[in-house]
Amino acid sequence: MEQAKEELLDWQGHGCSVMELSHRSKAFIEVAEQAEADLRDLLSIPEQYRVLFTHGGGRGQFSAVPMNLSKESASADYLVSGSWSSAALTEARKYLQVNQVAEATIVDGVKRMPDRGDWQCDPKAAYFHYCPNETVDGIAIEQIPDTGDVPLVADMSSTILSSPLDISRFGLIYAGAQKNIGPSGLSVVIVKDELLGQARKQTPSIFDYQLQASQGSMFNTPATFAWYLAGLVFKWLKAQGGVEEMQRRNADKSSLLYGCIDSSDFYLNAIHRDYRSKMNVPFQLHNPELDKAFLQQAEEAGLTALAGHRSVGGMRASIYNAMPVAGVQALVEFMQDFERKMG
Numbered sequence: 379m380e381q382a383k384e385e386l387l388d389w390q391g392h393g394c395s396v397m398e399l400s401h402r403s404k405a406f407i408e409v410a411e412q413a414e415a416d417l418r419d420l421l422s423i424p425e426q427y428r429v430l431f432t433h434g435g436g437r438g439q440f441s442a443v444p445m446n447l448s449k450e451s452a453s454a455d456y457l458v459s460g461s462w463s464s465a466a467l468t469e470a471r472k473y474l475q476v477n478q479v480a481e482a483t484i485v486d487g488v489k490r491m492p493d494r495g496d497w498q499c500d501p502k503a504a505y506f507h508y509c510p511n512e513t514v515d516g517i518a519i520e521q522i523p524d525t526g527d528v529p530l531v532a533d534m535s536s537t538i539l540s541s542p543l544d545i546s547r548f549g550l551i552y553a554g555a556q557k558n559i560g561p562s563g564l565s566v567v568i569v570k571d572e573l574l575g576q577a578r579k580q581t582p583s584i585f586d587y588q589l590q591a592s593q594g595s596m597f598n599t600p601a602t603f604a605w606y607l608a609g610l611v612f613k614w615l616k617a618q619g620g621v622e623e624m625q626r627r628n629a630d631k632s633s634l635l636y637g638c639i640d641s642s643d644f645y646l647n648a649i650h651r652d653y654r655s656k657m658n659v660p661f662q663l664h665n666p667e668l669d670k671a672f673l674q675q676a677e678e679a680g681l682t683a684l685a686g687h688r689s690v691g692g693m694r695a696s697i698y699n700a701m702p703v704a705g706v707q708a709l710v711e712f713m714q715d716f717e718r719k720m721g
């Protein structure tokens with residue numbers, strides 16, 4: 379953001395802002411291509427994958443995926459680990475048959491996914507969709523499901539670039555930009571070549587992967603300024619040491635916070651240890667009557683945006699790549715202070 383501010387009015391001596399450049403200008407195409415090259419570097423994206431910079435956010439892909447990867451008569455597998463994968467399933471029902479493979483369940487008071495042996499997979503599914511990090515629920519599925527010949531599709535909106543990833547295991551990955559990439563209004567799709575060219579004929583052109591791939595994501599005007607900002611974030615990530623360094627920091631941050639929660643009788647996280655998210659840490663106070671005081675005093679201490687999602691309540695700390703370790707340390711100190719005072 380500092381760099382963007384610095385060059386907002388006069389980008390690289392052009393005498394204008396990036397947002398004033400035509401998306402078809404040589405200058406912007408260089409920005410766009412550099413961003414893609416840096417993302418490819420960061421995630422070691424193999425050559426046989428296209429990278430699209432598209433519109434419509436994460437939810438746009440809830441519809442684009444079935445329209446591009448299935449016929450109307452087909453069925454697709456959906457693994458439901460929380461509210462986003464559940465929303466993806468609901469949207470997909472408009473376009474094809476949906477088979478819910480498994481669902482997060484509460485066993486002995488802790489939430490977890492059923493064991494793989496208990497998933498009801500369909501070997502003929504058009505694709506298998508899951509969400510490796512459930513942003514609202516704080517549930518993560520770290521181990522990549524083995525789906526055999528069924529293309530694996532992942533909603534990585536809240537976890538992309540937080541750690542290294544074996545892209546070759548996936549048919550398609552998508553992510554709304556606003557959590558770990560950059561500003562809202564942009565989404566990134568990484569799709570294997572062999573899945574292109576199967577879109578249903580009524581698929582809106584702007585959502586047709588093949589068309590967008592053939593036009594360099596410029597079939598219509600892309601979100602140019604968001605794309606440029608995403609490019610700056612990719613450069614920043616590389617300068618920090620890439621996704622390996624992010625993985626280290628994210629592990630440090632999340633273990634600090636879970637450690638604080640687990641070592642107290644005042645706070646609680648009800649997700650099974652094997653499925654805890656490193657990006658979104660929901661927690662409750664054993665006495666929910668203190669929620670309001672917690673949030674208010676946190677705000678006064680400069681710790682903001684800690685209210686849980688409106689659908690679940692309680693607290694949630696979203697500790698994306700942009701959150702430094704010092705931010706989590708400050709939160710943990712505040713939590714320990716609050717417990718001493720109120721506990």
Ligand SMILES: *Cc1c(COP(=O)(O)O)cnc(C)c1O
Binds near residue numbers: 435
């Ligand atoms: C935020 C989020 C979305 C929704 O993204 P929009 O850009 O608002 O459509 C979808 N999936 C996951 C996992 C998210 O975290």
